[in-house]
Amino acid sequence: MEDWSLPGAPEISVRFRRSSRARRMSLRVSRLDGRVTLTLPRWAPEAQARDFLEQKAGWVRGQLAGRPAEIVPRFGGxxxxxxxxxxxxxxxxxxxxxxxxxxxxxxxxxxxxxxxxxxxxxxxxxxxxxxxxxxxxxxxxxxxxxxxxxxxxxxxxxxxxxxxxxxxxxxxxxxxxxxxxxxxxxxxxxxxxxxxxxxxxxxxxxxxxxxxxxxxxxxxxxxxxxxxx
CATH class of the missing domain: 3.30.2010.10 (Metalloproteases ("zincins"), catalytic domain)
Incomplete structure (x- = not known):
């Protein structure tokens, strides 16, 4: 399964990961870099994963909105x-x-x-x-x-x-x-x-x-x- 994008403004890249140990689908938003990861059981079909992600779109955007903005060092900073x-x-x-x-x-x-x-x-x-x-x-x-x-x-x-x-x-x-x-x-x-x-x-x-x-x-x-x- 390839990574997918959550549509909207802005578009959000989502990493899919299958795990033999997962018993249910779960979403994680990294506090460090904002990476969104959707973990699936081996048996979960892709269509079900996409539906799950769309249902959680508001939660994902809320988590990302609460992250501190990244800072690239520049003169004057x-x-x-x-x-x-x-x-x-x-x-x-x-x-x-x-x-x-x-x-x-x-x-x-x-x-x-x-x-x-x-x-x-x-x-x-x-x-x-x-x-x-x-x-x-x-x-x-x-x-x-x-x-x-x-x-x-x-x-x-x-x-x-x-x-x-x-x-x-x-x-x-x-x-x-x-x-x-x-x-x-x-x-x-x-x-x-x-x-x-x-x-x-x-x-x-x-x-x-x-x-x-x-x-x-x-x-x-x-x-x-x-x-x-």
Whole structure:
């Protein structure tokens, strides 16, 4: 079955997915990117799926209307970096510079999103490596490697082989939020589950982790509003 469009203004693209585990049809609107997914049981005919989608058209549009607007960084716009709202300004030179309440970006405006993304990833790696190194040293548990991705479903992970992965968008959040995620993932080097023993390790590394954890739950989705490509 090909993806289908929900007619109207604007037209909405809908992704169809069949699942052997689904017992009924269900609709999901992603809070991160607005993608609409209709999941069907293997047995459901296409005509029934289309009828179901048309019946739910009002609900889908309501969900999309409630999403924050996407933001593409441009000169004169603002972007949070380490929790501080900064103005994006044109600049000479070759490097992006984070200076107080400004982000100085060289080159033409159409290059701003890509150049910002590159500079943010460099800064994110620097901050996350520093925090991970600190916590791993305190636990006496070295990690294997550190990678950055633009993940949607999680802010970080730690494999059984000690490989750490983080979302580079954490650099947009306040520093204590980034450090909490680093403490969370490094804690898995000692305790791979999310048992009380695991949270005791997190508290050992970051005693005040509850506050940044709550911030991420409340505001984390907004970090995905920014589009760099």
């Amino acid at each position: 603002r972007l949070p970096v380490e929790g501080i709202e900064r103005e994006i300004c044109p600049a000479a030179g070759r490097k992006v510079v984070f200076s107080g309440g400004r982000i100085e970006v060289p080159g033409p405006e159409e290059a701003v999103p890509g150049r910002l993304a590159g500079a943010l990833k460099v800064l994110a790696r620097e901050r996350l490596a520093a925090a991970s190194n600190e916590y791993a040293a305190r636990l006496g548990r070295p990690y294997n490697r550190l990678t950055l991705r633009d993940t949607r479903s999680r802010w970080g992970s730690c494999s059984s082989a000690g490989a750490l992965m983080y979302s580079w968008r954490l650099i947009l959040a306040p520093p204590e939020v980034l450090r909490y995620v680093a403490a969370h993932e490094v804690a898995h080097l000692r305790q791979m589950d999310h048992s009380p023993a695991f949270w005791a390790v997190v508290a050992e590394l970051e005693p005040g982790y509850a506050r940044p954890r709550a911030w991420l739950r409340e505001h984390g989705t907004a970090l995905h509003r920014y589009r760099f490509a």
